[in-house]
Amino acid sequence: GQQLNQSPQSMFIQEGEDVSMNCTSSSIFNTWLWYKQEPGEGPVLLIALYKAGELTSNGRLTAQFGITRKDSFLNISASIPSDVGIYFCAGQLPSNTGKLIFGQGTTLQVKP
């Protein structure tokens, strides 16, 4: 089946540092979504990308939809302790279902 390879698996950084994570796939996606999940909560949508090459920001977060439609990255600038959580990329295939394929997640820990 389709798979998304997300990296890195985990990151432990100092407060104030920038963070970058990415997802790649052998399949083409129509939409890329980035979610953050905190313990005991559901995934919360951070950024949605709908066009190849699209670069979108949401506060300190920036994400891009790769030109090949097979990859996406998420950057977090000037990290703060509340950025801690698991970040998931998710892609929607060119079909009419809308179901999401998820990456394995990147666990982010921020040291104050």
Add this chain to the structure above:
Amino acid sequence: DSGVTQTPKHLITATGQRVTLRCSPRSGDLSVYWYQQSLDQGLQFLIQYYNGEERAKGNILERFSAQQFPDLHSELNLSSLELGDSALYFCASSGGGRSSGNTIYFGEGSWLTVV
């Protein structure tokens, strides 16, 4: 608050039993998705309904079934439960069935523990 409501939030049940998880989608959303999240498998797509009809099926066991009712709420039925079924079950919703511009919002999940 995503607008997607799931009940119950926590459930503990014995092996062999049957449980029903309930989901109310965001107001106006026609699509409902069910996902299973376990420690070793990540977020796995189970099934999607669109306006009452099954639209897509993922890695859903035969012991599991779902339906979407005319008022668009959905239920996920898990039967003959096994220890390995212990997981977080998420419901998500979106406005339509097409992939283009289809933003999906998740509920807070139902935590199922099978003992």
